[in-house]
Amino acid sequence: MSLPMPTSSAPLTTATPSRLRRVANLACACVVALVTWEVCARLDDVVTAGAPFFGPYDNSVLYTSDALGMRGRPHARYLKWHLNSLGYRGPELPERGVRVVCLGSSETFGLYETADQEYPRQLEARLNQRAGEGAYAVLNAAYPGMSMLTSGRRLPELLDRVKPQIVVIYPSFTGYIEPPDPKAVPRPPKPSRLPRIAARMETVLRAALPERLQAAVRRWQIEREARHLQVMERLPEENVARFRVDLEAVVDMVRARGGRVVLVTHATRFGARVAPEEESVLVAWRKFYPVLAPGGFLDMEERMNAVVRDVSKERGLGLADAARRMPTGGRYFAEFVHFTDEGASRLAELVAEAVLGR
Amino acid sequence: MLFNSLEFLVFLPCILALYYALPHKAQNRMLLAASCFFYASWDWRFLAPLLVSTTIDYQVASKLEALHRAGAPRERLRPYLLVSLITNLGLLGFFKYYNFFVDTLQTLLQSMGLDVPLPTLRIILPVGISFYTFQALSYTIDVYRGQFHATRSFADFLLAVLYFPHLVAGPIQRANSLLPQVASPRQITPEKLASGMSLIVWGYFKKVFIADNLAPIANQVFHHGDAPGGQVLLATYAFAFQIYCDFSGYTDIARGVARLMGFEFMLNFNLPYVSTSPKEFWNRWHISLSSWLRDYLYIGLGGNRGGTWKTYRNLLLTMVIGGFWHGAAWTFLLWGFYQGMLLVLHRALEPWLGRHFTARSSGGRAVSFVVRVLFMFQLTAYGWLIFRAESVGQLGHFTRALVHPLAGWDGATARTIVGYVLPLVAVQALQYVRGQLDFMGLPPLPAPARWVLYSVLIYFVLFHGGQPESFIYFQF
Numbered sequence: 001m002s003l004p005m006p007t008s009s010a011p012l013t014t015a016t017p018s019r020l021r022r023v024a025n026l027a028c029a030c031v032v033a034l035v036t037w038e039v040c041a042r043l044d045d046v047v048t049a050g051a052p053f054f055g056p057y058d059n060s061v062l063y064t065s066d067a068l069g070m071r072g073r074p075h076a077r078y079l080k081w082h083l084n085s086l087g088y089r090g091p092e093l094p095e096r097g098v099r100v101v102c103l104g105s106s107e108t109f110g111l112y113e114t115a116d117q118e119y120p121r122q123l124e125a126r127l128n129q130r131a132g133e134g135a136y137a138v139l140n141a142a143y144p145g146m147s148m149l150t151s152g153r154r155l156p157e158l159l160d161r162v163k164p165q166i167v168v169i170y171p172s173f174t175g176y177i178e179p180p181d182p183k184a185v186p187r188p189p190k191p192s193r194l195p196r197i198a199a200r201m202e203t204v205l206r207a208a209l210p211e212r213l214q215a216a217v218r219r220w221q222i223e224r225e226a227r228h229l230q231v232m233e234r235l236p237e238e239n240v241a242r243f244r245v246d247l248e249a250v251v252d253m254v255r256a257r258g259g260r261v262v263l264v265t266h267a268t269r270f271g272a273r274v275a276p277e278e279e280s281v282l283v284a285w286r287k288f289y290p291v292l293a294p295g296g297f298l299d300m301e302e303r304m305n306a307v308v309r310d311v312s313k314e315r316g317l318g319l320a321d322a323a324r325r326m327p328t329g330g331r332y333f334a335e336f337v338h339f340t341d342e343g344a345s346r347l348a349e350l351v352a353e354a355v356l357g358r
Numbered sequence: 359m360l361f362n363s364l365e366f367l368v369f370l371p372c373i374l375a376l377y378y379a380l381p382h383k384a385q386n387r388m389l390l391a392a393s394c395f396f397y398a399s400w401d402w403r404f405l406a407p408l409l410v411s412t413t414i415d416y417q418v419a420s421k422l423e424a425l426h427r428a429g430a431p432r433e434r435l436r437p438y439l440l441v442s443l444i445t446n447l448g449l450l451g452f453f454k455y456y457n458f459f460v461d462t463l464q465t466l467l468q469s470m471g472l473d474v475p476l477p478t479l480r481i482i483l484p485v486g487i488s489f490y491t492f493q494a495l496s497y498t499i500d501v502y503r504g505q506f507h508a509t510r511s512f513a514d515f516l517l518a519v520l521y522f523p524h525l526v527a528g529p530i531q532r533a534n535s536l537l538p539q540v541a542s543p544r545q546i547t548p549e550k551l552a553s554g555m556s557l558i559v560w561g562y563f564k565k566v567f568i569a570d571n572l573a574p575i576a577n578q579v580f581h582h583g584d585a586p587g588g589q590v591l592l593a594t595y596a597f598a599f600q601i602y603c604d605f606s607g608y609t610d611i612a613r614g615v616a617r618l619m620g621f622e623f624m625l626n627f628n629l630p631y632v633s634t635s636p637k638e639f640w641n642r643w644h645i646s647l648s649s650w651l652r653d654y655l656y657i658g659l660g661g662n663r664g665g666t667w668k669t670y671r672n673l674l675l676t677m678v679i680g681g682f683w684h685g686a687a688w689t690f691l692l693w694g695f696y697q698g699m700l701l702v703l704h705r706a707l708e709p710w711l712g713r714h715f716t717a718r719s720s721g722g723r724a725v726s727f728v729v730r731v732l733f734m735f736q737l738t739a740y741g742w743l744i745f746r747a748e749s750v751g752q753l754g755h756f757t758r759a760l761v762h763p764l765a766g767w768d769g770a771t772a773r774t775i776v777g778y779v780l781p782l783v784a785v786q787a788l789q790y791v792r793g794q795l796d797f798m799g800l801p802p803l804p805a806p807a808r809w810v811l812y813s814v815l816i817y818f819v820l821f822h823g824g825q826p827e828s829f830i831y832f833q834f
């Protein structure tokens with residue numbers, strides 16, 4: 001049987017039963033495909049990550065919350081992210097060795113690095129390489145989205161429990177674009193209600209779509225959102241001052257309990273200026289913070305990093321000036337601020353130097 | 359625009375939508391424009407040599423046809439054929455082999471103590487030049503031999519050569535198969551659409567899931583000059599399946615896309631790794647090339663008509679030229695020579711093997727079959743080592759390493775290879791047992807079960823595909 005091939009300008013007729021049947025068949029095929037993919041995705045999670053077949057399985061499984069807000073769920077596992085019994089990313093903290101705690105945000109927690117290549121793990125490897133096996137034990141005490149304020153809230157509990165000799169602070173500044181409400185506590189992400197296949201589809205699409213097209217879509221989204229916002233050309237001085245207050249509070253808290261602090265300035269993929277070919281990356285960053293104009297981002301980095309250097313100098317703290325010493329570009333940064341394995345390795349090297357006092 | 363690129367996944371539905379909406383003549387014009395666009399998406403300059411050779415071939419074939427009609431003797435036809443041969447092989451030689459010959463000559467002169475700087479060219483090899491050259495040549499040779507009437511429509515001829523599914527990596531379609539399909543309206547049936555889709559899905563699965571995941575295993579060893587025997591062996595096996603799934607996957611996609619438009623391409627792979635002899639392997643592997651070499655080269659050289667030694671010479675020459683067709687490198691020449699030697703040895707030993715190794719019982723025949731298939735696979739795999747080696751030096755080193763095939767054997771890598779290859783082996787074993795090469799006809803399942811099967815394949819393509827790699831045969 002041949003398919004009816006349109007010849008000329010034949011008038012459209014109402015659907016015949018066979019045509020309806022074909023449409024119904026196609027719809028059934030689509031449903032079967034979607035259900036099959038969802039089942040495949042779930043089985044895939046079971047086999048590759050030991051995930052449950054039923055129920056949600058996304059990054060929300062890593063977190064829980066208490067009075068202080070979001071915290072890691074002890075022993076939680078999601079893909080490459082495995083939390084220890086304290087609810088922090090990485091292996092169990094050994095009894096012996098100098099204890100180093102890394103505070104920070106998603107850059108420290110690790111997003112794009114392969115498992116155990118996030119900078120705190122590489123830092124531990126480097127320190128022990130130089131000081132001998134087991135000499136240092138590093139705890140990655142960061143969670144995505146943490147600011148100095150929210151890190152500070154949980155710090156007393158952490159210090160009491162872990163009793164670190166050294167605390168490395170790699171602050172993220174974006175939490176100060178819109179100053180956090182001092183009373184608000186960060187909440188863990190809610191489990192996604194979408195089928196698991198949806199997230200996979202999104203990942204595949206992101207990887208497949210040309211960067212220019214994605215940047216154009218993001219620009220349009222930013223413009224649409226910015227219409228309802230009062231866009232700031234640069235970060236207000238009071239936001240920078242608030243960061244200083246929060247950072248100093250954390251530093252003081254650690255020092256009050258006898259810990260040594262090493263500060264790290266915040267590095268970006270761009271360095272001092274955004275190269276024209278990297279503008280789409282800046283757009284991707286700005287999509288999360290449309291309230292700040294494009295020119296405001298590197299200005300914010302510069303001013304906040306000046307605060308970090310200043311606090312370090314004033315209080316005689318160790319400093320790893322990553323903002324000035326980290327190489328830039330896609331080899332070291334998977335996107336605007338998060339590291340590749342190689343980027344995390346460079347940062348670990350710089351921090352190790354500062355920890356060892358070189 | 360690679361078949362495994364997003365651009366193609368956008369391009370194809372647009373072309374199909376237009377195609378189904380147009381009448382026959384307009385379909386051809388649209389396909390010609392789309393094929394030019396497809397080819398020019400690599401580099402628009404690639405169109406120049408393609409258009410030059412097709413124009414000349416068309417004119418030559420028209421002249422040959424006119425001379426045939428006038429009853430002219432072969433001697434009068436020969437100069438025209440020579441024009442086509444010189445144009446096609448000249449373009450191929452210039453783009454593909456010029457630098458190789460210059461480098462070789464320079465090395466030779468240097469070894470004789472002469473340091474003569476010879477000019478090399480900085481040119482890019484037009485994609486698919488080896489394929490369309492052979493395709494165009496088959497047209498003029500067939501017309502010259504009087505086996506096919508030249509077409510009067512230049513547009514039809516141009517479309518037959520340029521038609522995008524087969525343009526860059528075959529199958530090398532003969533004019534007598536494709537031109538009639540271009541000239542007359544194509545029938546599109548639901549069966550053709552379904553089988554075309556199934557070929558496309560299976561082709562993508564082979565390419566993206568199997569070949570692209572095996573590629574890093576092979577590359578890791580071949581990109582480094584040094585590896586123990588066990589790793590060389592595993593990398594060679596990985597490459598054997600990579601190249602098969604890469605090329606046959608491409609062919610399946612090409613055949614499937616063509617079938618969606620009502621075209622039928624020739625079968626290019628017929629379960630080659632179940633061959634029991636070199637001769638059978640070449641009847642099953644890259645059939646469009648091996649049959650081209652047989653019909654236009656081996657037979658042209660005299661085939662098996664001049665006695666035993668001339669037959670061996672013709673076999674060797676054909677395979678060496680076939681090897682060289684793949685690329686301008688000594689390893690390809692060696693690979694062709696190796697394949698030629700296998701054919702010669704098999705031809706020489708066949709009567710003796712038949713006398714001494716013919717099993718009588720059915721069980722014995724089954725065991726003998728399995729042993730021969732496995733033995734032939736080892737010979738083929740060694741051929742792939744020659745083919746894939748990055749230099750003759752590396753080939754020598756790896757060959758010596760294979761003397762200790764278990765040194766550095768990595769069980770985890772072996773399991774990974776088996777994991778990727780298993781679905782292929784399962785499907786092809788079924789295809790072999792059922793005698794059905796079409797993936798669609800493989801499992802006699804009801805429609806919903808088939809949808810599930812295809813959905814699973816697509817899932818693995820989308821979410822477990824390897825890092826996208828260019829098709830291996832695009833470089834030829």
